[in-house]
Amino acid sequence: MRFLADENLFEPIIEYLREQGHDVLSIRGRLSGIKDDEVYKIACQQNRIIITMDKDFSKIFRYHPNKLE
Numbered sequence: 001m002r003f004l005a006d007e008n009l010f011e012p013i014i015e016y017l018r019e020q021g022h023d024v025l026s027i028r029g030r031l032s033g034i035k036d037d038e039v040y041k042i043a044c045q046q047n048r049i050i051i052t053m054d055k056d057f058s059k060i061f062r063y064h065p066n067k068l069e
Contacts, residue, residue: 004043006052007032013051023048 005014007027017024025048027039036056043050 002046002048004039004046004048004050006039006050006054008053009051017051 002023003017003025005017005024005026005028009026011028014024014026025042025046027034031042036054039050039052042048
């Protein structure tokens with residue numbers, strides 16, 4: 001699977017997913033500090049599932065899985 005790990009996700013989780021053979025792009029590093037809307041756009045453009053601890057992403061009407069704003 002293809003995941004996009006938000007910068008608040010613990011590194012051991014990212015490492016575990018990669019060890020299991022998943023393609024994980026992490027926001028940490030060069031993308032650190034980008035807004036939620038940008039995280040959403042990257043996930044949609046690259047067909048990735050967002051993994052986050054940020055409760056703002058639970059607003060399904062704002063971040064609908066079938067709608068790129």
